[in-house]
Amino acid sequence: MSASDEDAVRVLRAGGLVILPTETVYGLAADAGNAAAVAAIFAAKGRPRFNPLIAHVADLLGAEAVAELNEAARALAEAFWPGPLTIVAPARAGDAVCDLARAGLDSIAVRVPGHPRARAVLSAFGGPVVAPSANRSGRPSPTTFADAVEETGFAAAGAIDGGACVVGVESTVVSVMDGRIALLRPGSVTRAEIEAQVGPLAAGGEGRRSPGRLTLHYAPDAPVRIEAEAAGAGEILLGFGPGAGDPRWSLSPAGDLREAAANLFRMLREADRERPAGIAVSPIPDEGLGEAINDRLRRAAGFTG
Template sequence: MAEILGVGAAMRRALALLEGGDVVAIPTETVYGLAGDATNGVAVARIFEAKGRPRFNPLIAHVADLAMAARIAEFDPLSAKLAEAFWPGPITLVLPQRPGNGIHPLVTAGLDTIALRIPRGFGGELIASLGRPLAAPSANSSGRISATTAEAVADDLGDRIKLVVDGGATPVGLESTIVKIEDGKLRLLRPGGIAAEEIEAVAGAKLLRGAAGIEAPGMLASHYAPGASVRLNAEEVAGGEALLAFGRDRVEGWENALAFRNLSETGDLREAAANLFAYMQDLDRSGAATIAVEPIPFEGLGEAINDRLVRAAAPRDKIA
């Protein structure tokens, strides 16, 4: 089983594993990531192997600062503006790659663009100490619920990796927002930890929706899925179902739910985002065959929460 070390004691061990081409589960402000040296093909292959992730699904390259990012990708003025405003933080920018940037082709799945992010906290410090970018998708089996605690990582991947760095529960609780900048236009590829409205306020432009195929991580039709099936916008709870609630008002039959969690009693979408994956895991462990989900507003972080729930509810034969 994986060794679990707190952030204060983990740096030397994590660096040794990464230098040796191995992978390490690390905390970020969004969710836990499964990190490997993005310039090392063996390390990147180990990420895909540990997760059981399809290799056509690209990875985010995490960098320490803007200087490292600029060596890897080309920044137009709008990209630079967003980076200055939101990095380090939960936004990923999809940008044209610089030739000879050293990133292994497995990271980008053959695309001529690359997804970049600067994480806060231990992740950023680790990258700076390593001196190279880290590819780091969420630290969970491919298609399943993302991990927001070290214990959740160990329960899922503990027999496949050597080290989990414990930084406590992740504060944002959702993966990063992914934005692609192309010809001066912004396209939202994945809603996430920064609301679209915040990005639009900085950019002075509206975010377009929709993508042509898989242009970034987190775009598979079925993803973030528990073992139980997921039923959205429930108006009642059927016998034997668990209930994922939101706000103060309950749906019919809620008191008969096999298990119950409320993302936010007060209807706070930021609190709901932080609780989403952990509460889905709790309900999944209840033994219920189905998790019924009360309606959640789409504004602000509600867009990202609903995105994750729709993918969790998608037919499982769409998991590649």
């Protein structure tokens, strides 16, 4: 049964965990300043504590209360918030986001989500909420309420059904540290869209400041094979584009990257439930949103080189 926004706020204030919908993926949420609640997230997910969490806030003022946002960061916030962009910036002093949530770093990852239920809860709660994806660490992120409850519902004292996530991959993460602007994790806000606001991005970046950078991540139980032209023996092929495999298992029959992103984790999970020998995925263009899709697939396959 889905919780009301008011019930979710009560759970958060009491130090409990809530399954929270966002436009990207479902999150497992807690009061960012409550170290015990944050520790419960790490325990429920089996997440390594060196992996920082994103602080979700209701608006730009909420972000500026916990992060030092420079001119470039504010330009990105004004262009893409509310929405699927996370900004990594120097952390302000204070206990609104505990040290454990920041993995002991001097930076903080912050965003204003676009999902109306998430924003309603954040506004009523009145402070930052950490909400990493509501899956056990290393597994595909949940983009439906049922998948989120299946993964970490055992740990949550409340769960909000916000429907299917429309974006389907985790937020883009951009660092604005030390006078450099770097892309730490690709997402649906693309490299080109970011550069249109702030100019060319710096090469490289400090990946340790971003979640979702483990080599093996987003992985189903079945082995994943990428850039496959056809399914092998016992495999399910997730196709992309006209004529690529069984239409039932197509990420996007029309070759639409946004449709493919929205379907990616749900279809990885559905294919995995068939207990195949493996999951093969058709080639996907490595441009625009395809950069994010391929990033997730390479990590699901345990390959980032």
